[in-house]
Amino acid sequence: MNISDNKYVLITAARNEENYIERTIKSIxxxxxxxxxxxxxxxxxxxxxYDIIHNYADKYNFIKPLHLERTMEWSFKSKANAINYxxxxxxxxxxxxxxxxxxxxxxxxxxxxxxxxxxxxxxxxGIAGGMILxxxxxDFIQLNYNLNSVSxxxxxxxxxxxxxxxxxxxxxxxxxxxxxxIMSRMYGWQVRSFPDIKVxxxxxxxxxxxxxxxSRFNYGRRDYAIGNHPLFMFxxxxxxxRAKPYVIGGMLMMxxxxxxxxxxxxxxASKRVVKYLQNEQVxxxxxxxxxxxxxxx
Numbered sequence: 001m002n003i004s005d006n007k008y009v010l011i012t013a014a015r016n017e018e019n020y021i022e023r024t025i026k027s028i029x030x031x032x033x034x035x036x037x038x039x040x041x042x043x044x045x046x047x048x049x050y051d052i053i054h055n056y057a058d059k060y061n062f063i064k065p066l067h068l069e070r071t072m073e074w075s076f077k078s079k080a081n082a083i084n085y086x087x088x089x090x091x092x093x094x095x096x097x098x099x100x101x102x103x104x105x106x107x108x109x110x111x112x113x114x115x116x117x118x119x120x121x122x123x124x125x126g127i128a129g130g131m132i133l134x135x136x137x138x139d140f141i142q143l144n145y146n147l148n149s150v151s152x153x154x155x156x157x158x159x160x161x162x163x164x165x166x167x168x169x170x171x172x173x174x175x176x177x178x179x180x181x182i183m184s185r186m187y188g189w190q191v192r193s194f195p196d197i198k199v200x201x202x203x204x205x206x207x208x209x210x211x212x213x214x215s216r217f218n219y220g221r222r223d224y225a226i227g228n229h230p231l232f233m234f235x236x237x238x239x240x241x242r243a244k245p246y247v248i249g250g251m252l253m254m255x256x257x258x259x260x261x262x263x264x265x266x267x268x269a270s271k272r273v274v275k276y277l278q279n280e281q282v283x284x285x286x287x288x289x290x291x292x293x294x295x296x297x
Contacts (some may be wrong), residue, residue, distance in 0.1 A: 002179025006033070006097065006119070006120070007039070007096050007097070007113065008033075008093045008096065008099055008116065009036050009037045009085050009093060009097075009098050009099035010028065010035045010039070010100075010101050011038075011039045011041070011086040011087060011099070012024070012038070012039070012040045012041065012044055012086075012100075012101050013083050013102075013103075014040060014041065014042055014044050015048075015078070016045045016047045017045070017082050018048040018049050020203065021053065021104070023104075024101065024102070024103050024105055027105075027111070028101070029060055029063075030109045031109055032112075033112050033113065034062060035076035037060055037063075037064055037090065037093055037095075039064045040053045040064070040065050041068050041085055041086045042065065042068065043068050043070065044070035048280045049103075052256075053065040056241070061282060066085070066086060066089060066290065068085055070080055076172055076174035079169040080168040080169065080171065082169070084167055084170075087099075087105055089107065095159060096155050096159055097158055097159055098159055099154075099155065099156040100152065100154070100156075100164050100168075101153070102152075102154070102201075104153075104203045105128070105153050105154060105199050105200060105202065106200045106202065107130060107199050108198075109157045111130065111199070114130075115128050115194075115197065118192070119156075120132060124189060124220055125189070126157065126187070126190060126193065127148035127157050127158075127161065127181060127191045127192070128156050128192050128193075129152060129156055129193055129194070130154060130194055131193055131195045131196075131197065131198060132151045132154070132199050132201050133199065133200050134201050135201060135202055135203065147187075147193050147194075148191055149190060149191060150181070150192070151193070151199070152176065152180075155180065156191070157180075161187065164184075164187045164217050165180055165184055166182075169268050169269055170226055170268060171269075172225070172268070172287075173218070173221050174225070175225060179269050179273065182227075182273055182276065183269070185276075186272075186276045207230065212249070213245065213248070213252055216249040216250075216252040216253050216256070217252045217255060218256060220253035220257035220259075221252070221257065223236070223257055224256070224257045224267070225260065225268060226269070226277070227269055227274030227277045227278060228257070228278075229277075229278040230261075231281075232281040232282075233257050234254065235285070237253040238250060240253055
């Protein structure tokens with residue numbers, strides 16, 4: 001199949017992105033293969049975000065701006081709700097792929113052409129995306145993360161995969177992209193990031209020590225919400241002892257996970273999804289132990 005025959009749509013949830021969104025828009029409108037529609041949901045911004053979106057929508061008829069009034073205080077649920085609201089505005093369109101793209105990223109004009117080719121080459125590929133490079137001290141640095149995962153900033157779904165999982169599950173603690181990946185694997189789809197395809201994240205990294213500590217505690221709460229197995233979470237937290245803030249960061253992750261468990265916080269994903277994830281993690285731990293034991297022998 002010719003790549004240009006592949007039809008895709010995009011959804012962006014944007015809130016107070018006036019410093020970044022124009023760069024993202026310029027990346028999209030210059031694509032060698034343009035989307036059938038790009039729904040940009042302004043999540044009740046109080047800066048110039050909606051005006052910028054609207055100006056470009058006047059020039060490019062595939063851009064559809066929407067405004068979503070906030071009915072509750074901000075949480076990680078907000079992005080999922082905005083994406084799901086944007087999805088309802090795709091009714092009646094013909095497309096093969098649906099992409100989520102954040103309002104603070106950029107990439108070259110062959111980005112979607114190259115990602116669509118990956119789908120053409122593998123009919124079991126359910127979610128695909130490029131490799132994120134983070135802006136840090138005026139330089140872009142590629143972060144190390146699992147290639148069997150795709151950053152939530154740039155997930156492109158095969159339409160059948162997206163519809164099977166029912167889109168994003170709202171989660172107050174975050175991890176909506178991770179839950180989507182777990183559900184996709186549960187339905188037999190593959191999830192892949194491709195290091196040869198670059199995505200630049202322009203929001204500057206830089207948080208205070210107190211924010212780092214707070215974020216580590218919240219990472220633990222997020223991992224509980226996703227459904228991580230207790231033993232897997234323990235080992236993950238121990239592994240974080242080697243990263244700043246040394247030791248205490250990993251301990252705070254364990255505390256966050258334990259706190260959510262103690263208060264019986266509700267998990268957004270179904271019990272079936274949590275069970276699938278925990279079985280995956282148990283198998284990964286067993287394989288790692290077996291591999292190390294065999295190596296020692």
